[in-house]
Amino acid sequence: MEWHDKGYILATRKHGESALIVSALTQTRGRQTGLVRGGAGRRKRGGLQVGNLVTLDWRGRLPEHLGSLTTEVLETPAAALMNCPDGLAALSAACAVTEALLPEGEDHPAIFHGLAALFGVLDDADVGSAYVKWEMGVLGELGFGLDLAACAATGETENLTYVSPKTGRAVSAAAGKPYHGRLLALPAFLLGAGAAETPAEVVDGLKLTGYFLESHALEGRAGRLAARDRLVERFQAKK
Amino acid sequence: MVTSDIDRLITLLAKLPGLGPRSARRAVLYLMKRSDSLMEPMARALDAAAANIKTCAICGNLDTRDPCEICTDDRRDAAQICVVEDVADLWALERTAGFKGHYHVLGGTLSALDGVTPEDLRIPGLCSRIQAGGVKEVILATNATVDGQTTAHYIADRVAGLGKDVVVSGLAHGVPVGGELDYLDDGTLTAAMKARRPLS
Numbered sequence: 042m043e044w045h046d047k048g049y050i051l052a053t054r055k056h057g058e059s060a061l062i063v064s065a066l067t068q069t070r071g072r073q074t075g076l077v078r079g080g081a082g083r084r085k086r087g088g089l090q091v092g093n094l095v096t097l098d099w100r101g102r103l104p105e106h107l108g109s110l111t112t113e114v115l116e117t118p119a120a121a122l123m124n125c126p127d128g129l130a131a132l133s134a135a136c137a138v139t140e141a142l143l144p145e146g147e148d149h150p151a152i153f154h155g156l157a158a159l160f161g162v163l164d165d166a167d168v169g170s171a172y173v174k175w176e177m178g179v180l181g182e183l184g185f186g187l188d189l190a191a192c193a194a195t196g197e198t199e200n201l202t203y204v205s206p207k208t209g210r211a212v213s214a215a216a217g218k219p220y221h222g223r224l225l226a227l228p229a230f231l232l233g234a235g236a237a238e239t240p241a242e243v244v245d246g247l248k249l250t251g252y253f254l255e256s257h258a259l260e261g262r263a264g265r266l267a268a269r270d271r272l273v274e275r276f277q278a279k280k
Numbered sequence: 281m282v283t284s285d286i287d288r289l290i291t292l293l294a295k296l297p298g299l300g301p302r303s304a305r306r307a308v309l310y311l312m313k314r315s316d317s318l319m320e321p322m323a324r325a326l327d328a329a330a331a332n333i334k335t336c337a338i339c340g341n342l343d344t345r346d347p348c349e350i351c352t353d354d355r356r357d358a359a360q361i362c363v364v365e366d367v368a369d370l371w372a373l374e375r376t377a378g379f380k381g382h383y384h385v386l387g388g389t390l391s392a393l394d395g396v397t398p399e400d401l402r403i404p405g406l407c408s409r410i411q412a413g414g415v416k417e418v419i420l421a422t423n424a425t426v427d428g429q430t431t432a433h434y435i436a437d438r439v440a441g442l443g444k445d446v447v448v449s450g451l452a453h454g455v456p457v458g459g460e461l462d463y464l465d466d467g468t469l470t471a472a473m474k475a476r477r478p479l480s
Contacts, residue, residue: 052393058297091426119426120467123453126433133430137392268392
C-alpha cells in the first residue's frame with residue numbers, strides 16, 4: 042500500500058542508529074507515522090524538524106504497519122523563529138498538543154488548516170492570542186467546543202466573564218459572582234476578533250483551554266504536554 | 281572458551297555507532313592479526329581511559345582531571361561561558377581555537393517527547409556559576425534545532441531572572457563558509473535573511 046500527502050511534522054523519535062520515526066499531521070489522512078531511513082543522519086536531520094511542512098510518501102504492506110516514509114521539505118516555519126522565543130514555544134506547544142490529542146489515522150483537515158494558519162502568525166506580537174484561539178478551535182473540532190454565545194444561567198449575551206468547568210458554557214459576571222472561585226476566567230479577546238491586551242489575558246485563555254484539554258480531550262494524559270507548560274510559563278513570567 | 285571471548289568482543293564492538301555485527305567481526309579479526317601493535321595497546325588505552333576519565337564537576341567536560349584542563353587554565357577568560365549541548369560540541373568549538381573562555385555542558389536539550397526537563401540538564405549548575413560572580417557573558421551555542429533553540433531561550437530567561445549583569449548571546453544562524461545560496465536549504469536561507477547585518 043502507498044499514499045502521497047503533505048503534512049506538518051509533529052514529533053520525531055530516533056530509531057536505531059540513523060533512522061527516525063516521524064509523526065506528522067497530514068492534510069487528508071490525519072496523524073500518520075512512518076520510519077524515515079537515514080532521518081537522524083546529517084543530510085536529512087535538518088529537514089525533519091518539528092513544525093516543518095513536508096511532502097510524505099508512505100509505503101507499507103498494511104495500513105496499520107509503521108511503513109517507511111520519504112519526505113521532502115516544503116516549508117520550514119521554525120527557521121524564521123530561531124530568535125523569537127514566544128513563537129518557537131507556541132510552535133512546540135501546538136505540535137505537542139496535536140501529537141497528544143489526535144489518534145492515528147483520524148482525518149481532521151480543520152486542524153491541519155488551523156495549524157497552517159497558526160504557523161503563519163507565529164512571529165507576530167499577538168502569538169499568544171492566536172495560540173489560545175487555535176486551541177479553542179481544536180477543542181471544537183474534537184467535540185469539546187466551548188459555548189461562549191450566552192450566559193448558561195441567565196441567557197445574557199453581555200458581560201460574559203466566566204466559563205463553567207462542568208458545561209463549558211459562558212457565565213455572566215453577575216450570575217457567576219457567587220461562584221467566582223469555582224469558575225474559569227473568560228478573557229475578553231475570546232469573545233471577539235481582537236487580540237489579548239495583556240499577557241494576563243493570554244494566561245487566562247491558556248488556563249481555560251488547558252483545563253478542557255486536560256480533563257476532557259486528553260483524559261489524564263497531560264503529562265505529555267511539557268512544551269505547552271513552558272509556553273504558559275513564558276506568558277506567566279510576563280504578567 | 282576462546283570462541284566465547286571472541287564472541288563477547290564482537291558483541292561489544294557491534295554496539296559502537298557505525299558498526300554492526302559484520303563490521304565488528306571484521307574489526308575483531310583485524311585486531312587479532314595485529315595483537316602486539318594494536319590490540320594490546322588499545323586494551324591498555326581503554327583500561328586507562330575507563331579508570332581515569334572523569335566528568336568535570338564545574339563544566340561537565342570529560343577529562344582525566346577534575347576540574348578539567350579548560351576550567352583550570354588561567355589563560356582562559358573566566359568571564360565568558362559558552363553553553364553547549366554535549367561534550368562533542370565542546371570539542372568541535374575547541375578544534376576551531378576561536379574561543380578562549382570557559383564552557384558549560386548541558387548534557388542534552390529540553391525535549392517534551394523524551395521527557396527531558398530543565399532538572400535533567402545541568403542548568404542549575406550554570407546558574408550557580410553565574411551567581412558566584414565574575415561571569416560577564418553567557419554564549420548559548422546550542423544546536424539550530426527547535427529543541428536546541430527552545431533550550432537556549434529557556435536558559436536566557438533563567439539567566440535574566442538571576443538579576444546579574446550578564447550579557448546573553450547566541451550563535452549566528454545562516455550561510456556557512458563556502459556555502460552557495462543555490463544549494464542551501466530553505467530554512468538556512470530564511471534564517472540567514474532574518475539575521476542579515478549592515479556591512480559598513
